[in-house]
Structures are given as structure tokens and as C-alpha cells.
Amino acid sequence: MSHAVSPLAPKSNPTLPAIEGVRFATAEAGIKYKNRTDVLLAIFDPGTTVAGVFTTSKCPSAPVDWCRKNLAGGTARALVVNSGNANAFTGKKGVETVTITADIAARAVGCAPSEVFLASTGVIGEPLDPTKFEGVLAETATRVADGPYIAAAEAIMTTDTFPKVATRTVDLGGVAVSINGIAKGAGMIAPDMATMLSFIFTDVAIDPAVLQGLVSAGVVDSYNALTIDGDTSTSDTVIAFATGKAAARGQAPIGSADDPRLPAFKAALEGVMLDLARLVARDGEGARKFVTVTVEGAVSKASARRIAMSIANSPLVKTAIAGEDANWGRVVMAVGKAGEPADRDRLAIWFGDVRVAVEGERDPAYSEAAASAHMKQDEIDIRVEIGLGDASDRVYTCDLTKEYVAINGDYRS
Amino acid sequence: MSHAVSPLAPKSNPTLPAIEGVRFATAEAGIKYKNRTDVLLAIFDPGTTVAGVFTTSKCPSAPVDWCRKNLAGGTARALVVNSGNANAFTGKKGVETVTITADIAARAVGCAPSEVFLASTGVIGEPLDPTKFEGVLAETATRVADGPYIAAAEAIMTTDTFPKVATRTVDLGGVAVSINGIAKGAGMIAPDMATMLSFIFTDVAIDPAVLQGLVSAGVVDSYNALTIDGDTSTSDTVIAFATGKAAARGQAPIGSADDPRLPAFKAALEGVMLDLARLVARDGEGARKFVTVTVEGAVSKASARRIAMSIANSPLVKTAIAGEDANWGRVVMAVGKAGEPADRDRLAIWFGDVRVAVEGERDPAYSEAAASAHMKQDEIDIRVEIGLGDASDRVYTCDLTKEYVAINGDYRS
Numbered sequence: 001m002s003h004a005v006s007p008l009a010p011k012s013n014p015t016l017p018a019i020e021g022v023r024f025a026t027a028e029a030g031i032k033y034k035n036r037t038d039v040l041l042a043i044f045d046p047g048t049t050v051a052g053v054f055t056t057s058k059c060p061s062a063p064v065d066w067c068r069k070n071l072a073g074g075t076a077r078a079l080v081v082n083s084g085n086a087n088a089f090t091g092k093k094g095v096e097t098v099t100i101t102a103d104i105a106a107r108a109v110g111c112a113p114s115e116v117f118l119a120s121t122g123v124i125g126e127p128l129d130p131t132k133f134e135g136v137l138a139e140t141a142t143r144v145a146d147g148p149y150i151a152a153a154e155a156i157m158t159t160d161t162f163p164k165v166a167t168r169t170v171d172l173g174g175v176a177v178s179i180n181g182i183a184k185g186a187g188m189i190a191p192d193m194a195t196m197l198s199f200i201f202t203d204v205a206i207d208p209a210v211l212q213g214l215v216s217a218g219v220v221d222s223y224n225a226l227t228i229d230g231d232t233s234t235s236d237t238v239i240a241f242a243t244g245k246a247a248a249r250g251q252a253p254i255g256s257a258d259d260p261r262l263p264a265f266k267a268a269l270e271g272v273m274l275d276l277a278r279l280v281a282r283d284g285e286g287a288r289k290f291v292t293v294t295v296e297g298a299v300s301k302a303s304a305r306r307i308a309m310s311i312a313n314s315p316l317v318k319t320a321i322a323g324e325d326a327n328w329g330r331v332v333m334a335v336g337k338a339g340e341p342a343d344r345d346r347l348a349i350w351f352g353d354v355r356v357a358v359e360g361e362r363d364p365a366y367s368e369a370a371a372s373a374h375m376k377q378d379e380i381d382i383r384v385e386i387g388l389g390d391a392s393d394r395v396y397t398c399d400l401t402k403e404y405v406a407i408n409g410d411y412r413s
Numbered sequence: 414m415s416h417a418v419s420p421l422a423p424k425s426n427p428t429l430p431a432i433e434g435v436r437f438a439t440a441e442a443g444i445k446y447k448n449r450t451d452v453l454l455a456i457f458d459p460g461t462t463v464a465g466v467f468t469t470s471k472c473p474s475a476p477v478d479w480c481r482k483n484l485a486g487g488t489a490r491a492l493v494v495n496s497g498n499a500n501a502f503t504g505k506k507g508v509e510t511v512t513i514t515a516d517i518a519a520r521a522v523g524c525a526p527s528e529v530f531l532a533s534t535g536v537i538g539e540p541l542d543p544t545k546f547e548g549v550l551a552e553t554a555t556r557v558a559d560g561p562y563i564a565a566a567e568a569i570m571t572t573d574t575f576p577k578v579a580t581r582t583v584d585l586g587g588v589a590v591s592i593n594g595i596a597k598g599a600g601m602i603a604p605d606m607a608t609m610l611s612f613i614f615t616d617v618a619i620d621p622a623v624l625q626g627l628v629s630a631g632v633v634d635s636y637n638a639l640t641i642d643g644d645t646s647t648s649d650t651v652i653a654f655a656t657g658k659a660a661a662r663g664q665a666p667i668g669s670a671d672d673p674r675l676p677a678f679k680a681a682l683e684g685v686m687l688d689l690a691r692l693v694a695r696d697g698e699g700a701r702k703f704v705t706v707t708v709e710g711a712v713s714k715a716s717a718r719r720i721a722m723s724i725a726n727s728p729l730v731k732t733a734i735a736g737e738d739a740n741w742g743r744v745v746m747a748v749g750k751a752g753e754p755a756d757r758d759r760l761a762i763w764f765g766d767v768r769v770a771v772e773g774e775r776d777p778a779y780s781e782a783a784a785s786a787h788m789k790q791d792e793i794d795i796r797v798e799i800g801l802g803d804a805s806d807r808v809y810t811c812d813l814t815k816e817y818v819a820i821n822g823d824y825r826s
């Protein structure tokens with residue numbers, strides 16, 4: 001089953017530079033799909049540090065458990081990602097599969113299994129046959145190159161309608177360091193759930209603990225600020241690999257979170273992460289509108305986040321956006337149900353630049369025509385002023401359309 | 414805009430008996446609708462006690478604020494409910510409206526405004542003109558009678574596709590006491606949100622504090638165990654009125670929560686509440702399936718409730734049910750995202766009587782045909798065994814269909 005490319009897909013993709021120390025290739029392992037790539041093998045030069053963040057699900061997939069364990073080592077030599085089967089809820093077989101797959105990859109690459117990171121996305125509850133990787137990874141390892149990243153992004157797609165890539169280059173004390181990222185989600189593959197996978201590659205020389213701090217902080221306002229339907233996959237994975245090759249060009253390694261160069265690198269990394277998160281929202285199932293929800297004047301950032309997520313996850317708000325309806329009453333409802341401090345009579349709400357409600361009532365100057373004009377755009381901005389404090393937050397989502405229901409409900413009929 | 418009657422509507426309604434001390438009538442006030450009743454006036458004999466539970470929204474409607482205040486008095490003489498306008502997010506005007514409406518009702522009935530209870534459902538953000546009630550309530554007060562309750566249930570409908578009534582009779586020490594209930598929801602009226610209103614009438618003689626305890630406890634496993642889309646109205650209201658007329662037939666008043674007759678009354682009251690809550694789920698917007706989610710083996714009832722609600726609110730689970738797909742992978746996902754104690758490798762999941770997953774994997778004996786046969790029914794039962802404790806809980810919902818999106822997103826297009 002394939003779907004037309006999202007109308008919210010970017011008109012063009014950036015060209016990602018080679019990252020020294022990162023080589024990769026894709027292959028057709030025939031795990032589920034026919035006539036498309038479904039495996040990505042990336043090989044990292046020795047000395048590559050690694051950091052990651054995984055699903056908060058209490059029922060994580062076997063590859064997530066595997067990566068969490070290996071992350072403690074702090075170094076990575078290989079990444080294997082497959083689409084078509086998530087190896088989730090596969091019991092003991094799933095654990096065997098990741099063990100065997102990592103062994104196959106380790107032999108192909110020439111490293112320890114503990115340096116191999118794995119991610120799987122696709123069907124859940126179906127055993128993933130690790131022998132599928134046996135010949136494939138060895139052969140793929142012979143073809144690795146330093147690009148193109150768009151091919152890597154394509155191999156990890158499930159029902160994504162377009163590949164997702166982002167890049168930044170940052171000057172660290174006169175040395176140019178590059179950060180590339182790829183992501184997939186929120187595609188759906190029967191009978192599976194949406195999964196967000198994202199992999200980041202950089203040549204920065206950095207201590208893994210410092211990198212982990214950056215990745216953990218960076219997901220907060222990017223991937224964790226993203227919601228398609230409030231559902232959380234068993235397999236969500238973000239891993240960053242830093243080859244350290246910039247050191248050979250004179251970049252003194254970053255060994256501490258106090259390093260004065262860190263803010264610039266952090267901003268670039270977060271730029272990549274935010275680009276990718278926004279691309280995922282733009283490819284939300286059935287999405288016709290990209291929606292940014294901003295909450296200001298809340299008592300804390302955490303409170304603003306919960307209010308923003310209450311709005312972004314409300315089926316009533318999301319269907320109203322699909323209907324191009326400036327339905328601020330549903331935004332009031334979503335603020336109210338968030339359970340966070342809010343005062344009905346201090347609330348103000350904007351759609352785009354149009355203030356539709358103020359001080360607990362419809363804005364007397366509210367122009368239905370102006371609000372409706374905003375709702376017809378591809379990009380919808382909802383802003384809520386709570387009026388109780390100084391904290392703000394922003395999250396990203398998409399509308400809820402009949403196509404979402406069709407994609408997720410009709411595929412067997 | 415009207416919708417076809419839900420395929421899940423009951424084939425017949427019970428006939429509700431007269432409740433001594435309760436008289437009511439309905440009227441056409443033309444608040445929004447044409448050619449249908451939109452006002453319910455109920456008058457209670459002196460001595461009627463009252464108890465209520467209201468929305469947890471931080472942005473409640475003006476009538477909710479009004480009722481919360483009056484509840485402290487413990488007695489009620491009148492109830493006024495209108496459909497077509499929720500008087501929510503209407504600022505100071507909304508407060509004036511409830512004050513004026515209660516004055517009008519108090520004059521029509523001959524009581525204090527503090528004994529008048531109000532509820533409104535319909536458009537939000539539009540001022541509700543209280544003068545609409547001026548002539549209407551006085552005239553309606555001249556026509557009150559002890560039935561039929563189905564007409565009261567009809568007057569409070571918004572886009573409900575059928576009226577909702579329930580009844581029980583219970584023997585309290587040789588005296589028959591009746592409990593009648595009506596409800597509306599989860600209908601939607603542009604540009605409004607679903608609202609659940611429910612009113613319960615009984616002739617039991619009971620202290621208001623004891624009644625309040627019963628109502629507060631009773632909502633937990635009825636109305637609060639109900640979710641259509643996870644959205645919470647600014648106006649949700651449940652009020653119980655007890656006329657005490659059974660005392661004249663020999664029922665000694667219930668004055669304490671330790672009264673040995675209380676369990677029987679409590680069971681009957683909860684029966685009415687559960688009937689009504691289930692009827693609301695059966696009239697969920699666009700619903701084609703009535704869904705019961707049971708979670709067993711959780712570490713506490715609260716934990717079981719959160720897991721059950723995570724399943725019942727998951728768009729991916731609800732669209733799968735709409736597609737008649739026994740997609741247990743999405744149930745695993747919803748268990749995992751609930752954030753409650755759960756062990757992937759102890760989970761078991763049933764659709765109807767068919768165990769589809771056990772010990773962290775697909776049940777080896779799982780029959781796709783048997784599971785699919787269950788999914789084709791109107792009533793879907795999902796049961797999850799967590800395997801960590803003894804606590805269980807049950808919630809009710811419906812499927813998520815394209816019609817839901819159409820009802821909530823298409824009405825302006």
C-alpha cells in the first residue's frame with residue numbers, strides 16, 4: 001500500500017555533505033517489501049562516540065533494549081536499520097534475533113557486537129528472521145560509501161511518503177564540523193504503529209557523556225515536542241554518532257559540558273533535530289496541515305508543554321483544523337482539560353495573527369473572514385496566552401483527516 | 414445538521430415511572446434550533462436534596478460555576494436545562510445570564526434562586542440571551558407533569574442521535590424507591606464540543622451529604638469510565654435530585670453512610686449511571702462499534718484505569734476497531750505508553766474470547782479467523798492481562814471512524 005506524497009513535503013531537500021568516518025550502503029533484504037531497499041548498514045571508524053534516547057514505552061522492542069545496553073560502552077562501529085518488521089513484542093525470539101543480527105554485523109564490519117546498534121521498524125508481533133541479514137550485511141559492507149544520505153533515509157521508510165534529511169555545519173574554533181541527520185515516521189505499516197527513528201552523524205570530536213547530555217536535552221523541544229496522534233511507539237529511537245574526525249583537522253576534542261564551543265554545536269545539533277521533527281509532522285498520516293501550537297504566559301515550561309500537548313492531541317481541535325474551521329472553543333476546551341493552572345477569564349487565543357478570543361470571551365474585534373483565511377493555509381499557527389506567568393512552550397502536529405482513519409482503519413477492508 | 418440514528422442505539426427504551434415530587438415540562442425557546450424542544454424545566458417539591466459532580470476542566474462554563482455554588486445549600490427546587498448554547502467562555506455576560514435565568518426560574522417556580530440548578534449545552538463563546546427564558550419558563554411551569562421522561566431526554570439533546578434514559582427500582586426496608594435518569598452526549602454542535610449532561614431523579618429520603626458521597630463514588634466507574642475522544646467538555650454535569658417522598662410511604666430517611674440499606678440503593682443508583690454512560694458511548698460521534706476495555710492483573714485500580722484509558726483513547730486502536738482489525742500490536746503500544754507498571758513478557762491480550770497474545774508474543778494458537786469474527790460484531794471486548802497484580806478496571810468507548818472526522822471537521826465545508 002502506498003500513499004501519495006504529502007502535500008506538506010518540502011519542495012527540495014538539502015544535499016548532505018560527507019561526514020568523515022561515516023560510510024554506509026543500503027540493500028534489499030526482502031524482509032517485507034519488494035523492489036525497494038529495506039536495510040541500512042552504516043560503518044563508523046574506530047573512535048566513534050555514541051549517545052541515544054529511546055521510547056518511554058514500558059513495552060519497548062528488542063532492538064531498543066539492545067541499544068540501551070550497548071550505549072553504556074560509549075562507542076559505536078556499526079548501525080543496522082531495517083524496515084518491514086519492528087521485532088517488537090516477539091518475546092525470546094526477538095532477543096535472539098538482535099543477538100544474531102549484531103553478530104552478523106560485527107563479523108561483516110570487524111568489530112564487537114557490543115559496538116553494533118540496531119533499529120527495526122515495521123510489523124510488530126511477527127518474528128524477524130535474522131538469517132535474512134546473513135548474506136546481505138556482508139555484501140553491503142563491501143559497498144559502503146560516504147553518501148548519498150537521501151538513500152539512507154529512503155531505506156528506513158515504512159509508509160513515510162518522503163525521505164527526511166537535515167544538515168548543519170558549525171565552526172568550532174576555526175574548524176568546520178558537520179552534522180547530518182535522517183529520520184522516518186510517522187508512517188504506518190499494517191499491522192503496526194507509527195515509529196519515529198532518527199540517526200545523526202557528525203565528525204565532531206566529543207566525549208560520549210557530553211554528547212549524551214546534548215542529545216537528551218535536544219529531544220525535548222524537537223522530537224518530544226512532536227505529536228501525530230498521541231500514540232507512542234515501542235521502537236522510537238534517536239541515536240547520534242560522532243566520529244571525532246574533525247580532531248585531525250585541528251578540532252580540540254570537547255570533553256566537558258562547560259566547553260565554550262558547546263553552545264554553537266548544541267544550536268546546530270538542535271537545528272538538525274528540529275528540522276527532522278518538523279519533517280515528521282509534515283508527513284503525519286493523512287496530514288494536510290502542519291500545525292504549530294505555542295503556549296505563552298504559563299506558570300512553567302512543563303505546564304505550557306502539557307497545555308500545548310493537550311491542544312495538539314485533541315481530536316476535536318485536529319478535526320476542526322482539517323475542516324479549516326477557526327474553532328477556538330475547542331482550544332478553550334483543550335486548555336481546560338489539561339489540568340494545568342489556567343484562568344478562563346485571562347485566556348487569549350490567536351489563529352495566525354488573528355486574535356479570536358480575549359479575557360474569557362470572543363474577541364469583539366474578531367474577524368471570521370481573517371481567521372478563516374488563515375485556516376486555509378498549509379501551515380496553521382495556534383497561539384494561546386494563559387496570562388498567569390512567563391513560561392512558554394511550542395509543539396508541532398498535523399490535522400486529523402479522514403485519510404488518517406482510512407490509512408489506519410481501512411487497510412484490511 | 415442531523416445524523417442518522419446510531420446503529421448502536423438500543424432497540425427499545427424502558428418506560429420510566431413517575432417520581433413523586435418531580436414534575437417537568439419541555440418547551441421550544443428557539444435558542445438555536447427550530448421546530449424542536451430545547452428547554453427542560455423540572456420542579457421539585459420542597460425538601461428535595463441534591464448532589465452533583467462537574468467537569469474537571471479548568472475553564473468551566475458559567476452554569477457549572479453556578480451549580481457548584483448552589484450545591485452547598487443541599488436543597489433544590491428547580492432544574493433548567495437548555496440545548497443550543499452552552500453559555501461557556503462567555504465572560505461576565507455568562508455570569509449575568511445564569512443570574513438572570515435563575516431569577517426567572519425562581520419566580521416561575523416560587524423558590525429562591527439558590528435552589529435553582531442550571532445546565533446549558535451547545536455553541537460555546539456565543540452569549541446566551543437570558544430574556545429567551547422570560548416568558549418560556551413561566552409558561553412551562555404551568556404545564557409540568559410527572560412524565561414522560563423520554564421527552565425530557567429529547568429536549569436536552571444536541572447532535573445526539575437518540576434520547577438516553579434509564580431506571581431502577583429498589584426495595585428499601587419494604588418501601589419501593591425509584592431512580593430515573595436521563596443523559597445527553599457525546600453530540601456535537603458547531604462550533605462546540607461534546608458535552609455530557611446527566612440528571613437523576615429519585616424519591617428516596619436521603620441526607621444530601623450521603624447522596625453526594627454516592628454520586629461522587631458512582632461517577633468513577635460510569636461516566637468517568639467513558640471516553641469518546643479523550644476530550645473533556647467545559648460543561649460536563651451530573652446532578653441527582655432526591656425528593657424524599659418515599660418517606661411518606663414509610664421509608665425512614667437515610668442519614669448516614671453506614672445505613673444498612675445503603676448498598677442496595679447504591680447498586681441501583683450505579684446501575685442507572687452505568688446504563689446512561691454506556692448509552693452515551695453508543696451514541697459517540699460516528700460510532701459503529703461499542704467497545705469495552707478491561708484491564709486485569711494491574712498493580713492498582715488507578716493503574717488499571719490509566720492503562721485502560723490509554724487503550725480506549727488511542728487513535729490507532731480506535732481506527733483499527735473501525736477497520737475490524739484485531740490489531741493487538743496497537744494494544745501493546747497503548748499499554749506501553751500508559752507509563753504504568755507493565756512487563757512486555759507477561760502481557761496477554763484477548764479480543765472477545767480469542768487470546769491473540771500471551772507472554773510477550775503472538776499466541777501460537779491464535780486464530781485470525783476467530784479474532785476477525787469477533788471484530789465484525791457491534792460490541793467489541795478487549796481484555797488485557799498485565800500479570801503484575803490483582804487490580805482490574807473497565808472503561809467504555811467507541812471506534813474512531815471517518816464519520817467522526819466528517820462530523821467534527823466537515824460541517825463548514
